[in-house]
């Protein structure tokens with residue numbers, strides 16, 4: 001898909017005067033429009049709800065925008081639960097999907113009235129001890145060899161997530177006997193998938209399992225959570241999914257399986273992250289150095305601490321050289337960061353216009369799993385996050401880390417007063 005920017009070079013130069021590079025900037029208008037389009041398409045499913053995966057873009061300003069648009073949140077840790085609480089999201093607007101979960105996280109989720117999604121049959125007893133069995137409970141299903149999965153999550157049978165088929169029936173029986181009243185079923189087996197049929201196939205698989213759950217346990221599921229994992233068009237040749245096609249496919253499967261087996265109504269939930277914010281966030285960075293050795297290197301003031309998808313997944317992120325969009329793409333570069341790791345590259349052998357020191361690069365599709373995956377290895381500091389408001393103004397929604405932040409957790413003589 002063609003890459004477009006919501007700001008001009010002049011606008012970015014103005015922003016940089018106040019907020020130095022590197023920074024992430026999110027486009028509020030585009031996020032809201034996409035959220036509305038998404039909900040409109042899926043509104044053909046009765047009781048549909050999207051729980052935004054907080055881990056994709058864990059910033060309270062972003063959560064607030066999405067909550068205003070009618071989204072709930074999918075949390076996976078104590079800080080994510082606390083952030084959601086601060087934004088004013090509570091109760092069953094929170095799905096708590098975690099794994100290898102500490103007791104304190106179950107306790108906080110229960111206190112907030114969140115829907116708890118169990119990752120393992122042994123967690124029933126663990127949860128009971130930690131907080132008691134709640135009224136409403138969800139189970140995460142892992143289909144094993146029945147499905148094939150993708151690179152990021154891997155083959156389901158090798159993934160650490162979820163209960164096996166046999167455990168699912170057993171777990172519902174135990175939960176019912178321990179007093180749970182309302183039940184949900186969940187799966188999440190793919191990531192960044194652009195094949196619409198794959199989601200419809202996942203829905204069908206869960207609907208069929210719901211029928212079997214009813215036959216084997218007498219439990220009528222209240223909701224089915226199809227997980228996240230819908231992809232975005234990172235590459236120019238990628239085609240975005242059609243929300244309408246997926247919604248229609250899920251609805252057909254629902255009619256053919258859930259309705260036919262007299263299990264209607266079952267609410268359909270999703271917990272997409274990437275699809276909601278990924279396309280609408282940009283990493284803006286300045287060129288510090290040009291280096292010509294066995295290859296041509298462009299050294300930026302950002303690094304994989306700001307966006308590590310290219311390094312860990314070999315992911316493609318489109319790069320625009322601001323103001324040179326119409327120049328010939330005659331040069332081949334590796335676009336790098338400053339980390340002492342040779343995989344610290346945003347692009348490898350990328351055809352780009354001729355780059356000069358001081359040029360501003362925009363790295364596209366960094367709005368999800370971008371800033372969020374940041375880290376401090378090599379003493380690298382996380383950048384600021386900015387929000388391009390609907391009226392064109394720019395707000396800083398998280399300041400950049402400072403050296404003081406980096407030292408804040410150390411208690412070594414005088415190290416905090418390093419100056």
Ligand SMILES: *Cc1c(COP(=O)(O)O)cnc(C)c1O
Pocket residue numbers: 053055056074097188190191192227228229230271272273274275368
């Ligand atoms: C990561 C994750 C998501 C969101 O995935 P996206 O690819 O961003 O849509 C949803 N649910 C669970 C359980 C996850 O781990």
